[in-house]
Amino acid sequence: MAAGVATWLPFARAAAVGWLPLAQQPLPPAPGVKASRGDEVLVVNVSGRRFETWKNTLDRYPDTLLGSSEKEFFYDADSGEYFFDRDPDMFRHVLNFYRTGRLHCPRQECIQAFDEELAFYGLVPELVGDCCLEEYRDRKKENAERLAEDEEAEQAGDGPILPAGSSLRQRLWRAFENPHTSTAALVFYYVTGFFIAVSVIANVVETIPCRGPTRRPPREQPCGDRFPLAFFCMDTACVLIFTGEYLLRLFAAPSRCRFLRSVMSLIDVVAILPYYIGLFVPKNEDVSGAFVTLRVFRVFRIFKFSRHSQGLRILGYTLKSCASELGFLLFSLTMAIIIFATVMFYAEKGTNKTNFTSIPAAFWYTIVTMTTLGYGDMVPSTIAGKIFGSICSLSGVLVIALPVPVIVSNFSRIYHQNQRADKRRAQQKVRLARIRLAKSGTTNAFLQYKQNGGLEDSGSGEEQALCVRNRSAFEQQHHHLLHCLEKTTCHEFTDELTFSETLGAVSLGGRTSRSTSVSSQPVGPGSLLSSCCPRRAKRRAIRLANSTASVSRGSMQELDTLAGLRRSPAPQSRSSLNAKPHDSLDLNCESRDFVAAIISIPTPPANTPDESQPSSPGGSGRASSTVRNSSLGTPCLLPETVKISSL
Amino acid sequence: MAGTDKIEDELEMTMVCHRPEGLEQLEAQTNFTKRELQVLYRGFKNECPSGVVNEETFKQIYAQFFPHGDASTYAHYLFHAFDTTQTGSVKFEDFVTALSILLRGTVHEKLRWTFNLYDINKDGYINKEEMMDIVKAIYDMMGKYTYPVLKEDTPRQHVDVFFQKMDKNKDGIVTLDEFLESCQEDDNIMRSLQLFQNVM
Numbered sequence: 001m002a003a004g005v006a007t008w009l010p011f012a013r014a015a016a017v018g019w020l021p022l023a024q025q026p027l028p029p030a031p032g033v034k035a036s037r038g039d040e041v042l043v044v045n046v047s048g049r050r051f052e053t054w055k056n057t058l059d060r061y062p063d064t065l066l067g068s069s070e071k072e073f074f075y076d077a078d079s080g081e082y083f084f085d086r087d088p089d090m091f092r093h094v095l096n097f098y099r100t101g102r103l104h105c106p107r108q109e110c111i112q113a114f115d116e117e118l119a120f121y122g123l124v125p126e127l128v129g130d131c132c133l134e135e136y137r138d139r140k141k142e143n144a145e146r147l148a149e150d151e152e153a154e155q156a157g158d159g160p161i162l163p164a165g166s167s168l169r170q171r172l173w174r175a176f177e178n179p180h181t182s183t184a185a186l187v188f189y190y191v192t193g194f195f196i197a198v199s200v201i202a203n204v205v206e207t208i209p210c211r212g213p214t215r216r217p218p219r220e221q222p223c224g225d226r227f228p229l230a231f232f233c234m235d236t237a238c239v240l241i242f243t244g245e246y247l248l249r250l251f252a253a254p255s256r257c258r259f260l261r262s263v264m265s266l267i268d269v270v271a272i273l274p275y276y277i278g279l280f281v282p283k284n285e286d287v288s289g290a291f292v293t294l295r296v297f298r299v300f301r302i303f304k305f306s307r308h309s310q311g312l313r314i315l316g317y318t319l320k321s322c323a324s325e326l327g328f329l330l331f332s333l334t335m336a337i338i339i340f341a342t343v344m345f346y347a348e349k350g351t352n353k354t355n356f357t358s359i360p361a362a363f364w365y366t367i368v369t370m371t372t373l374g375y376g377d378m379v380p381s382t383i384a385g386k387i388f389g390s391i392c393s394l395s396g397v398l399v400i401a402l403p404v405p406v407i408v409s410n411f412s413r414i415y416h417q418n419q420r421a422d423k424r425r426a427q428q429k430v431r432l433a434r435i436r437l438a439k440s441g442t443t444n445a446f447l448q449y450k451q452n453g454g455l456e457d458s459g460s461g462e463e464q465a466l467c468v469r470n471r472s473a474f475e476q477q478h479h480h481l482l483h484c485l486e487k488t489t490c491h492e493f494t495d496e497l498t499f500s501e502t503l504g505a506v507s508l509g510g511r512t513s514r515s516t517s518v519s520s521q522p523v524g525p526g527s528l529l530s531s532c533c534p535r536r537a538k539r540r541a542i543r544l545a546n547s548t549a550s551v552s553r554g555s556m557q558e559l560d561t562l563a564g565l566r567r568s569p570a571p572q573s574r575s576s577l578n579a580k581p582h583d584s585l586d587l588n589c590e591s592r593d594f595v596a597a598i599i600s601i602p603t604p605p606a607n608t609p610d611e612s613q614p615s616s617p618g619g620s621g622r623a624s625s626t627v628r629n630s631s632l633g634t635p636c637l638l639p640e641t642v643k644i645s646s647l
Numbered sequence: 648m649a650g651t652d653k654i655e656d657e658l659e660m661t662m663v664c665h666r667p668e669g670l671e672q673l674e675a676q677t678n679f680t681k682r683e684l685q686v687l688y689r690g691f692k693n694e695c696p697s698g699v700v701n702e703e704t705f706k707q708i709y710a711q712f713f714p715h716g717d718a719s720t721y722a723h724y725l726f727h728a729f730d731t732t733q734t735g736s737v738k739f740e741d742f743v744t745a746l747s748i749l750l751r752g753t754v755h756e757k758l759r760w761t762f763n764l765y766d767i768n769k770d771g772y773i774n775k776e777e778m779m780d781i782v783k784a785i786y787d788m789m790g791k792y793t794y795p796v797l798k799e800d801t802p803r804q805h806v807d808v809f810f811q812k813m814d815k816n817k818d819g820i821v822t823l824d825e826f827l828e829s830c831q832e833d834d835n836i837m838r839s840l841q842l843f844q845n846v847m
Contacts, residue, residue, distance in 0.1 A: 007690030007691070007693065007694055008690075008694070008708050008709075008712075009712070010746070010750075011742070011746060012709060012712050013843055014745075014746050014749035014750050014843055015725055015749065016843060017749050017757055017760065017761060017840070017843060018725070018728070018760075018761050018764045018765075019785065020761065020830075020836050020839050020840060021758075021761060021765075021809070021813070021826070021829075021830055021836060022781075022782065022785065022805065022809060023835070023836070023839065024805070024808065025835075026835045026838065026839060027835075027839040027842055029842065030842045030843065039682070039685070039686045039689075054689070056686060056689065056690060060693075099693075101693075439714055478712065481712065482712075482713075484842075485713070485785070485788060485789065486789075488785065489785060489786055489789055489805075491786075491789055491793040491794065491795065491797060491801075492793060492794045493715055493789065493790070493792070493793060493794075494792050494793060494794040495792055496792055498792070498794065499791065499792035499793070499794070499796070502794060502795070502796055503796060
């Protein structure tokens with residue numbers, strides 16, 4: 001929970017008096033309050049430096065180490081203080097968080113060390129206050145990048161690690177995308193590069209006139225016509241290689257449709273197509289004109305170099321993102337050209353033998369003048385024409401010079417902005433996800449508390465699960481408050497899955513929905529368990545296994561590792577579970593290797609195995625869902641005795 | 648002239664800081680001991696350094712206890728029940744006075760406070776519309792995912808049941824006396840009133 005909410009709980013509970021006249025059922029009894037010692041000053045000894053603070057200050061954030069019962073582990077009864085063997089300088093910031101509600105980031109400390117301290121004390125890095133957040137993020141990013149670079153360098157030295165058993169296709173694709181992974185790939189990379197260069201040079205050279213021996217009249221011929229066979233062979237070889245490369249890439253691509261649509265493949269196609277078209281076009285006069293045009297497309301082979309050059313790709317991308325500025329430049333130039341062309345045309349209209357035969361003809365003059373080229377093939381002869389001509393050339397400089405710096409600055413701005421925006425977007429998603437996680441934590445804590453038999457009137461509470469007993473006073477009171485609300489409205493809190501199932505059951509005409517639908521669950525550590533007890537298990541308990549998987553901060557990692565463990569034998573449909581409960585039970589009896597976790601069901605006698613449960617280090621403040629790896633020694637799981645226990 | 652006035656106004660706005668009456672006075676006015684008042688005030692001051700809570704903050708705080716649903720409507724009604732002087736902000740004295748009634752008050756006082764909560768327009772009578780608003784606000788706090796599924800007319804049914812019980816002369820409104828009488832006849836309510844005694 002967020003800022004200092006624990007302070008307001010007594011008031012929220014007091015306000016519950018307002019529900020009393022409406023409640024149709026009797027409200028539950030209040031949780032037994034241990035003789036409250038009132039507010040007292042706690043001493044926290046961090047590596048010899050003593051910090052003193054009110055107990056209430058620490059209780060403000062019950063889901064952290066200092067605010068929950070976890071700090072009892074560090075209590076030294078002899079000296080009556082809490083001893084932490086950690087950095088006292090960092091602790092100052094942590095304690096200030098409790099006092100002020102804002103977590104500040106120390107500027108002179110290593111960001112990694114700060115992170116570690118936060119993790120130890122149970123503070124999420126998202127709690128860093130706005131004043132220090134930017135700097136914290138930047139430093140963390142820097143650090144991460146530096147570490148990543150080091151790792152990469154290490155890895156490159158060791159050689160590429162290929163996942164075992166990857167198919168030829170995957171290896172081929174890897175070779176194409178990262179030529180540095182193997183020598184063969186590198187060789188291929190350079191060979192294709194070489195042939196691209198050869199092809200382009202050939203295209204260029206075949207148009208150079210070369211004087212051969214005087215076999216023919218001394219008219220210079222382009223080399224292409226002099227040595228047609230040689231050039232044809234070279235062209236064929238290049239095209240063969242390009243075609244082979246293209247087909248190989250097509251074969252290796254993980255998603256062929258996407259590959260076909262990508263720019264690079266289009267360039268490849270355009271580069272080799274003219275050759276094939278040329279092969280099939282008969283050499284007659286009509287079509288050869290078109291054929292010659294096609295040869296122009298051969299120059300696009302030069303764009304194949306962009307696979308080999310990162311810089312070209314970046315340039316292409318930035319051009320694309322600067323399209324609007326370029327468009328503006330073009331538009332303003334067009335406007336100016338039209339205006340001046342019109343003016344020049346009418347100014348020169350009277351002259352005989354003028355070059356300015358029409359306005360479009362004047363376009364050429366305007367462009368050449370405005371870009372200060374001044375070829376001199378068209379010059380005005382009238383005085384008016386010359387005046388306007390000079391105005392044209394002066395304004396040309398302005399019109400071009402003005403947008404260009406804007407475009408240049410836009411380039412750099414957009415380029416850097418894109419980079420930063422992507423990163424920020426990714427961070428935002430993570431931040432929101434974490435907040436949602438924390439929020440769902442409190443929601444699920446209550447649901448799990450219910451399932452753990454906390455609401456049973458088991459009187460002495462000895463049979464209650466340890467995890468129920470270990471909740472802090474804050475949790476107890478908060479859950480009591482929520483329970484009161486339930487009783488007032490005669491409805492209970494559930495989670496999303498159960499709710500949608502209930503809705504489904506209602507719509508299906510009240511089909512017995514006791515069994516769980518494994519198929520509808522996301523496969524996670526919890527779903528393994530649901531197939532264990534199809535009939536007896538209450539829906540909610542099983543749902544909780546999924547939801548609690550997301551709750552406690554400590555067991556997050558443990559549960560994550562479990563996600564890789566063996567899953568339930570087969571996704572079973574609801575009807576199959578309804579029909580053959582014994583079969584499914586048998587299935588699970590076979591799965592003996594190990595069980596990832598087990599669910600708790602709130603049938604009173606089922607709570608006995610809990611005695612052996614180690615009290616979770618996370619305390620109940622963190623919805624003590626705990627996971628234990630145990631091999632199923634017993635041949636068959638009792639449907640009732642299924643618990644979630646901790647590693 | 649006007650300029651200097653404006654500057655002073657601005658200064659005052661940013662530095663509004665309400666200090667509560669003295670500890671002794673509060674102790675005399677409420678049923679809390681000095682220590683309890685100290686604890687309460689430290690918490691309050693930390694959350695609201697300016698010494699007053701406004702409705703937005705109040706709603707946010709209350710919403711954190713009921714993450715499942717939407718507690719803002721009910722928090723709105725609660726806020727107005729706390730804000731006895733209808734100034735739009737709750738000071739520490741209001742806060743502590745209300746807590747004193749709710750936790751340490753007599754049965755009569757508690758029931759009167761509840762009546763005041765239900766009576767949204769503070770005219771001394773509760774009619775069906777006001778009750779509907781309150782009950783709807785309470786059901787909103789439950790959220791969407793409940794078992795059994797919340798139906799459209801559940802609040803209405805609840806209000807009808809309530810009125811049947813409370814409205815003695817069946818005139819469609821509940822007065823304070825009717826309310827007190829009916830509540831005292833109901834054992835459940837009487838028992839539950841003792842529940843929140845030891846909240847502090």
